[in-house]
Amino acid sequence: MQRNPVELADRLRAVFGAKLKDLIESFGEVTIVVNKAVYPDVMGQLRDDSRFRFEELIDLCGVDYAGYGNEEKGLKGKRFAVVVHLLSLAFNCRLRVRVFADDDAMPEVPSIMAIWPAANWFEREAFDLYGILFKGHPDLRRILTDYGFVGYPFRKDFPVQGYVEMRYDEKQKRVVYQPVTIEPREITPRVIRDGREGGK
Template identity: 45%
Template sequence: MTDEKLQDDIGVAVTTDVSPEVKGLRDKFGDQLLSVVMGLDCEVVTLARESIADACHFLKNEQGYEQMMDLCGVDNSELPGWSDASPRFEVVYNLLSISRNKRIRIKVGANERDLVDSVTEVWPTANWFEREAFDMYGIIFNNHPDLRRLLTDYGFEGYPLRKDFPMMGRVEMFFDEAQWRCVYRPNKLEERILIERTWPGVDRG
């Protein structure tokens, strides 16, 4: 896939001065590599969701990215310019090569019921990171060894970091002395928004 073809297909300019890792991804995965941009600290590569596990194996075993430093979810539903035609969520993988002292960031898109292949077989540390993304966003990781909630209660409903989740929550928990256990009741607090949410540069002239 040439730089010109990438720019024509997705409207993202990709310079010829890309790292050997990105060139290797492009040669191996072809059209599965959707975009490459230079972030503040490293290259950011967006891949097709179906190729993430194979790409991570490639980056670890052939490109020397021994560690996955972080995995997180992103809800794009309130991002300016986002539309229903685009995936609502992103899964972001921050990788580190200790031997080369380099970092790379990989992204894949997913909707609510899409399955994202787990990368726990590549980096076991992904186990709890993926559980957190499942708990907070509802992103489903295929072939995960133990995909359960991690930060919220077992009976918790909803996904707290989704943009449409109420900031005050839907229920409140308290300890009932009579029943001698924690119980839930509907949240009666009123949500107060004192400052409108803005995006940098939108209202600054």
């Protein structure tokens, strides 16, 4: 049996009510926004409640909304969010859940690893690339960048060239880190035309 997005949205409103900060139906997909205080409870209910049965966590990622215009959407001061994609095999439908961190300086949301163990590496990736902390995660450490990496490379304010570079030092016989030696420059594409009109 396939549940259509309108039916799913109605059921979400009926069950969660005020726990939903927002519910968006767009392009045949449903997105709910929840407060981080109720996030673990809502996620547990989405998995266990027979009216939803979202058994599978498909994806979890961090998002940096800096410069996105959140002030107009009533989300002033909310820069970092965690977005989770869920799948109900029983009802053949999908759901997107978004939760914002309260503090931009140290973004933190609860871990949902106890609900879906598959969230483990996804949460580590969001921590590694965005600096989002997951309260209750048993092993939150970098997963893609080097242990000595400085900063969070998917943040919008992270410089394109980075802060440090590494190279192998022949004298020391080891890899060393040093300040970036690349000078930022603007690359303007060169257009070459053969002078013939229309390329003929």
